[in-house]
Amino acid sequence: MCKEKITQKIGNRNLCDPFFCTSTGLSYSISALRVAFKQVISRSGIAIEGNIRMHDLRHNAAMLRMLLWYEEGVNLEAKLPILATYMGHKNLLSTQKYLHLTKELLIPIMARYQAKFGHIINDGGMP
Structure with a gap:
């Protein structure tokens, strides 16, 4: 298309x-x-x-797409080949260079896992 x-x-x-x-x-x-x-x-x-570089825009676009997919609750591993193709990469290794755990992605991930598993961990760190 x-x-x-x-x-x-x-x-x-x-x-x-x-x-x-x-x-x-x-x-x-x-x-x-x-x-x-x-x-x-x-x-x-x-x-x-x-200092911002043109390359930073690609990185930010990839990270924003991952964050939006995460917020939609989709399987990120299943979406990586789509992102790689969109970015013109021949393999996932090239795409992974763009993907770093950022504060913007870490916060919703931690919130989701806290909601699911927070009851398992008490203040002492032992169940």
Whole structure:
């Protein structure tokens, strides 16, 4: 479905051709993309701690998708191949590099397990 939408938008171009092109049809250099990205972030007015990279957006998108699936109660292991395919990875190892246990994911996980198993653990740590 995505491939069809892109084809409708840009025509039947070679998938190896650059997606973003200069006015002469060439691909942008990495440094030019970094400069443009920093300008967009600066102009956005979004408060950012530290240095943000384009790659961080991919990581955040993957983590947000995992968090949303978790909140929906779906089996995350079953969804990993879908996420890997969406991200263009050939295997799950590449996708796992993006997935780290974050505070945003840890809090709902702990709340769910506390609700299920909190009665087993008392203040002394022994049942």
